[in-house]
Amino acid sequence: MDSIINLIVYLVVFGLIWWLVALLPLPSPVAQVVRVLFIIMLILIVLSVFGIIPGGYLPRLSL
Numbered sequence: 001m002d003s004i005i006n007l008i009v010y011l012v013v014f015g016l017i018w019w020l021v022a023l024l025p026l027p028s029p030v031a032q033v034v035r036v037l038f039i040i041m042l043i044l045i046v047l048s049v050f051g052i053i054p055g056g057y058l059p060r061l062s063l
Helices: 002-022 028-049
Strands: none
């Protein structure tokens, strides 16, 4: 249950950051690179929350 709450919090924060970056007037090639990096970060967050890969860079949330 704790990992699901962590995942929800991380995805909300990640979505807000993605939304703010999408508001920036970036050129098309730069925007594509940023989109790919965000997708890679999203995959890493999901895998590390469920413990598939070590996620030492993500702080553990205790509620």
